Amino acid sequence: MEKRILTMRSQTTAMRAKHLLLQYGISVNIVRLSPRQTPKGCSWGLEMSVYAVSSVLRYLEKESISFGEIITI
Numbered sequence: 001m002e003k004r005i006l007t008m009r010s011q012t013t014a015m016r017a018k019h020l021l022l023q024y025g026i027s028v029n030i031v032r033l034s035p036r037q038t039p040k041g042c043s044w045g046l047e048m049s050v051y052a053v054s055s056v057l058r059y060l061e062k063e064s065i066s067f068g069e070i071i072t073i
Helices: 011-023 050-062
Strands: 003-008 029-032 044-049 070-072
Touching: 003 011, 003 050, 011 029, 011 044, 011 050, 044 050
Parallel strands: none
Antiparallel strands: 003 044, 003 070, 029 044
């Protein structure tokens, strides 16, 4: 299955986002990113199915949880 990673600035933000998304029935994994993966320096990410990306973005924006870029893995 194809996956995507949504970058986050901190582990705390990633944990908050994961908790919120679980309430909506969306499963994500928190992953630690290497500096090579993120030119902006984000070091944490939420790994998810490619099919969950649009829902994840919508819920995070609704709750004002900031995020960075989407990485294809």
